[in-house]
Amino acid sequence: MDQAAAPPRRPARSAAARPGSGRATIASLAQRAGVAASTVxxxxxxxxxxxxxxxxxxxALAQExxxxxxxxxxxxxxxxxxxxGLVLGPVENPFYAELMQQAVRLAAARGCRLLLLHAGPGPIEDATTEALLQYRVDGCLVTSAELSSKAAAICAANSVPLVMINRVAREHGSAVSCDNRAGAEVLAELLLQAGHRRLAVVTGNAATSTGRERTEGFCQSVAAAGGEAPALFTGGASHAAGFAAGQRIAALPAAERPDAVxxxxxxxxxxxxxxxxxAGLKVPGDVSVVGMDGISLAQRPPYRLTTLVQPLEAMVARGLDLLLTGIEHGAGAAPQERVLLRGTLRLGASCRLPGSPLPPSGIPDAALPAAE
Amino acid sequence: MDQAAAPPRRPARSAAARPGSGRATIASLAQRAGVAASTVxxxxxxxxxxxxxxxxxxxALAQExxxxxxxxxxxxxxxxxxxxGLVLGPVENPFYAELMQQAVRLAAARGCRLLLLHAGPGPIEDATTEALLQYRVDGCLVTSAELSSKAAAICAANSVPLVMINRVAREHGSAVSCDNRAGAEVLAELLLQAGHRRLAVVTGNAATSTGRERTEGFCQSVAAAGGEAPALFTGGASHAAGFAAGQRIAALPAAERPDAVxxxxxxxxxxxxxxxxxAGLKVPGDVSVVGMDGISLAQRPPYRLTTLVQPLEAMVARGLDLLLTGIEHGAGAAPQERVLLRGTLRLGASCRLPGSPLPPSGIPDAALPAAE
DNA sequence: GTGCGTTGTGCAATCGTTAGCATGGATTCT
DNA sequence: AGAATCCATGCTAACGATTGCACAACGCAC
Structure with a gap:
């Protein structure tokens, strides 16, 4: 059964059929240089x-x-x-496209490459989770996509560090996000100071923590100021959802219609x-509208949106660093953190401003200072 | 120098420090099952x-x-x-985000995963090209990004199949794109039949074949119909570039201003x-505007853009299949093809229609048939 | 001249998987 | 019954890179 001593060494596969043929290897360099592979x-x-x-x-030989x-x-x-690993949410929201671009750049700067596992709406397939393990991913960056708790459990069981961006932490994994509550409060104060009293919120996907936090932060801030509770309109995560909500708002009788959204x-x-x-209403003349995220398209005409800009680059950088220290420290050893970063207010021309009854519509964006 | 016969086998690394610790391997399963690794x-x-x-x-053991x-x-x-490998162009253009989403889905369906190498404007760094080789990528999908000829040469030298999507073929690699000339001709005919005579083209990045082909196809079609040569306005690849061109058009005296763009x-x-x-002009009342690509945001109000929709899913699928057969057939053996797919016209409400002097503005998109 | 530290290289094991060939027992054919 | 066949499994060599240790060769001090 156990054939004694050295069996003759012959190649198991013909050299011609060898895959990846032609590319130099350490062994081939060693042979040409007349040294051992370890030396090379x-x-x-x-x-x-x-x-x-x-x-x-x-x-020189390697170069050649x-x-x-x-x-x-x-x-x-x-x-x-x-x-x-990179798991992206619905890319119909340009925010995720911008996030991806940052992620590629910053990961490369850290000597890592991104394995694009998922992009778009819908839950993550089991095959995707499997791929994450099969390719021995060092860690995984997850955006607002629906990472099932099953998938999270699998990552935990295999000690794959997980970092969520723009999403609340699960049991396993750290999270980096904008301080959504604080940001929503800034916007609430802005609208109240501008004299708005009948407020409304167009909500996001009920399942995402980000949307909930923003809604809650806004409403609490209004309540704290003694304002009337904002009307809630079910939104979603797309232009279409916002459009539908806007139509419902526009259809209200003028007396009931919110004057700021x-x-x-x-x-x-x-x-x-x-x-x-x-529907013939003027923004910001009849209704002020503010948003949150800071995507570049919304900054442009005809929107010139007043919004709270997420510190995207910092968020991604922080997320990657959390991931890398988690990898460094060995699997599950790294403490799981929740990092909150402050966004910055960008004043556009989509809402009435505190001082003036109506904002000048021609302000160049660059000339507007971003508030703290 | 050469110590005779079997040296004692001891682990070079302590078992505790072994990376990827804990995960089952074929060897560990074999041991537990009492069989050889090859059997497992x-x-x-x-x-x-x-x-x-x-x-x-x-x-059962593996499952457990x-x-x-x-x-x-x-x-x-x-x-x-x-x-x-996936090399994406400027993702500020939602077209590339949509393309990416398709690519992830279709690659997974074919048992492949995407290594995200580059996203955004700007040329590809040398480190990126290196990563492409280091990870032994089976092939590479390239969109309108600026793949330097140096990078292409490196891929050719290492027999990495290359497929360009939405971009003309290089010396090395196949290409899949929409039939840009034919598409532009369809749009030109549409505008001419609607009675427009003073036409304009807002061009793209001069370096991209796609933009050139569209411009040329449009102009040739107009010329063939005996129309006056369209005025050209330098554009780019962003909303901002289009906006700037639009401002220049709007600033023209009414007598010189094109009535279709x-x-x-x-x-x-x-x-x-x-x-x-x-600038106070009505679209399509004063000026008709048509585009090309078929991004979903442009389909929505307030644009309701008439455009030529690229068959995105088919393009990506075809590109992947070209890549995979190229991989199958062994490195450089696969013939290099150029595949052209026809787009479909989507009638929106951004241009005057042939029959009616003005299009009804309230047509639901879904109700509009897509022409051949 | 022996002993010792330094320095530069080589050997061999290892990571986890696959595949070619060998092998041993059971089965079938003549 | 002996031989040929077949089936299931084991052994071993790869794939390409890294690394601990062994070990020559050299210089230096005593």
Missing amino acids: SRALRDDARISPEVRARIT AGYTPNILARSMVLGRSGLI FAVADILAMGVIDALRE | SRALRDDARISPEVRARIT AGYTPNILARSMVLGRSGLI FAVADILAMGVIDALRE
């Missing part, structure tokens, strides 16, 4: 023990051969793939504005 | 030679241990990583419309 590895990784002339020779290290092989030894996301606010204007 | 591998891969009872025992195969290790043997991308068209309306 050390020379390319700037190990101090390699003599300068050998290193020079090897790096167009050598690229196989990260997959390295990952096996190191136990780290350098991959970070807080839409919990910019994309919603754009829909609201479009519906109001289509 | 075969049982899990449904090799016909494994007896039913052994397979049942092993699959929460075993997930390590694709990185598998890739080394198979020579295929199952990874497809073709913007080579929907996002541009939105900017044009916003600028024209802000």
